[in-house]
Amino acid sequence: MPDPATLFASARNGDQFALARLLSLVERGGDMSRQVAGLAYKSPGGAYSIGLTGPPGAGKSTLTDHLIAAGRQRGLDGPGQVAVLAVDPSSPFSGGAILGDRVRMQGHTLDNGVFIRSMATRGHLGGLAVAVPDAVRVLSAVGIPVVLVETVGVGQQEVEVAAATDTTVVVVNPGWGDAIQANKAGLLEIADLFVINKADRPNAAQTRRDLELMLDLTEPGDWRPPIVETIASTGEGVDSLWEAIGRHRDHQLTGDRLAAARRRRLLREFHQIVAARVEEQIGVLTASDHFAGITESMLAGDLDPYEAADRLLAGVLPDGRGPVADA
């Protein structure tokens, strides 16, 4: 297997197999993953990332398919390559396709300027919250200008992954409760843009009112998420969606907003990496004889749980009392 630097060089020259290998390494975690992440970090590229999230079946993949076309034909700064990461946290498999997604995006399989990849994690320290940003950086480093990230908006982790993009699009459907569900799942806070997809169905207007109402109730910032209606199955409204994404990007590019948002996300990633490392150490510690001994003393009543923790962590953390005692 060629080393990561060689893979990067090939991927920059348009070798999709090399790019796929780089992403497999990122996904797998471990030393090679770190090398890949390090190389990508040091040659950032200029990709703009767009996250699509929402309830299962909302039409994210169908929309993504149209956004691929928009990215290819118009791009954000003119036509260019497009990459898609279809994140599947529930899947223990990697590299493997989410079959439905692949089928829906099939219109682009013969286009060399489109790179589509499903992603799960296999033991990546910090999980998808770290692996996906790493993957986006790899795609950026090889010169891809537009990266789409699709993830189902259920569960904290998925929502986090979707939010870790430059523009986050939340997709809902017409009908009672979808907007309210989105609110509950924490999707409202992360939305830079709402899409009411399946606008061919009844009650789109009601869903718009629900969303507007919820937006009215949230703290007004300097950007109020616009609401775009689409019918992904026919492509209706997709142009407006692409324009709305462009407007949000323009907004972000004004002043320091985009850079500041990226710095905030990077700090969160850093935090997650540190937390994962510490967690790993805890795993090692609690498997030790030392731990068993201390546990016994605690269960016998000779040590209270705090003393036991101090004893265990002495020599591991600079101040054994610090982080754990405060936790």
Ligand SMILES: Nc1nc2c(ncn2[C@@H]2O[C@H](COP(=O)(O)OP(=O)(O)OP(=O)(O)O)[C@@H](O)[C@H]2O)c(=O)[nH]1
């Ligand atoms: N009527 C109607 N059906 C649509 C529309 N957009 C998508 N669909 C259909 O809805 C179903 C789900 O679409 P997907 O694009 O797979 O949805 P998804 O959000 O990616 O689904 P998951 O990835 O499984 O969460 C498919 O059968 C689509 O053909 C639309 O605008 N109107």
Ligand SMILES: [Mg+2]
């Ligand atoms: Mg999908």
